[in-house]
Amino acid sequence: MQTVSRLDMLRSAVDALRAGGGTIALVPTMGALHEGHLTLVREAAKRAEHVAASIFVNPRQFGANEDLDAYPRQLQHDSDLLEAEGVELLWAPPADVMYPEGYATNVTVAGVSEGLCGADRPGHFDGVATVVCKLFNQVRPDIAFFGEKDWQQLAVIRRMARDLDLSQPEAGNIHGVPIVREADGLAMSSRNAYLSAEQREAAAALPRAMRDAIALLSDRADAERTLGNLRAALSVAGFDRVDYAEIRDADTLAPLDSDNGNARLFVAARIGGTRLIDNMAV
The missing domain is CATH 3.40.50.620 (HUPs)
Structure with missing residues (x-):
């Protein structure tokens, strides 16, 4: 090389x-x-x-x-x-x-x-x-x-x-x-190295909470309530702040209030001094 x-x-x-x-x-x-x-x-x-x-x-x-x-x-x-x-x-x-x-x-x-x-x-x-x-x-x-x-x-x-x-x-x-994930589902990122052992264990709650939210949305659950529950789940898991948890069109990134057949869930959350992002198809 x-x-x-x-x-x-x-x-x-x-x-x-x-x-x-x-x-x-x-x-x-x-x-x-x-x-x-x-x-x-x-x-x-x-x-x-x-x-x-x-x-x-x-x-x-x-x-x-x-x-x-x-x-x-x-x-x-x-x-x-x-x-x-x-x-x-x-x-x-x-x-x-x-x-x-x-x-x-x-x-x-x-x-x-x-x-x-x-x-x-x-x-x-x-x-x-x-x-x-x-x-x-x-x-x-x-x-x-x-x-x-x-x-x-x-x-x-x-x-x-x-x-x-x-x-x-x-x-x-x-x-x-497509995103490459660790065994527990956390998206691979260079910033994962910043996490302490305790934070790294807690960080696995991010993809879990997203999958739970997507399952509810697939059953036509209320989007606003579902995203509120996602935020609460991350707080309980040890995240310090959720910067955003939103459903948007996968192509235009325009905000959506429901699944239009081309929706993605986008989340950014902070644990300690580390900001983690993830997204999944709805």
């Missing part, structure tokens, strides 16, 4: 892959890799001749009181994992390469970025859209893969690609990969 950290080296490496023929898939990450990320890599390898990955802890998607400095950075370990999965190219730029002195451009995607995490993390999706747009322009992949745990992020990236007429990749070639 070739690891590059300068744009000229990246362009040469991408050109070399192109010269060999076949499609290039990109798996963008912020590192701290786990089985969920590796599942994206494996899915990419099924659909493309060449797999590239990026590791960049993007400061523009962290808020003023969020965990940028604490976010785990383990480049060598992550690099070893990617190489073992057959990744051919790792793009790992420093911040001053991604955002050189005088950088002044921002990408904003309205609509799908509003509400849910967009409401709780102002500016977060501007940072996501900006860095992903840059990654797409830098690597020029034919296809790209993202985890469905960050469903709203995936919607933002697809809308950005569609609205800006991106061709590498086109919006239809931006693929979501």
Whole structure:
């Protein structure tokens, strides 16, 4: 696997892959890799001749009181994992390469970025859209893969690609990969490492409460009451706060008050200093 950290080296490496023929898939990450990320890599390898990955802890998607400095950075370990999965190219730029002195451009995607995490993390999706747009322009992949745990992020990236007429990749070639879960149902996340043993045990209540709510909603239970019960269950389990528990259209992310056949349940909740998110089809 070739690891590059300068744009000229990246362009040469991408050109070399192109010269060999076949499609290039990109798996963008912020590192701290786990089985969920590796599942994206494996899915990419099924659909493309060449797999590239990026590791960049993007400061523009962290808020003023969020965990940028604490976010785990383990480049060598992550690099070893990617190489073992057959990744051919790792793009790992420093911040001053991604955002050189005088950088002044921002990408904003309205609509799908509003509400849910967009409401709780102002500016977060501007940072996501900006860095992903840059990654797409830098690597020029034919296809790209993202985890469905960050469903709203995936919607933002697809809308950005569609609205800006991106061709590498086109919006239809931006693929979501289903959530990878621990044995107790908790969605895999780099932030799970922040949990103490007690918090980690309590965190398993999140997917359980969501499944219970979905079962009730499937039986035509009142949505407002059901979501209130979900919030209460998380509080009893030891969560400190529920940022949101909402039913939204899976494609547009418009709020729903009932199942329209394309609904998803979205939840974000905090336990200790860790914010966990999850979503499930209703």
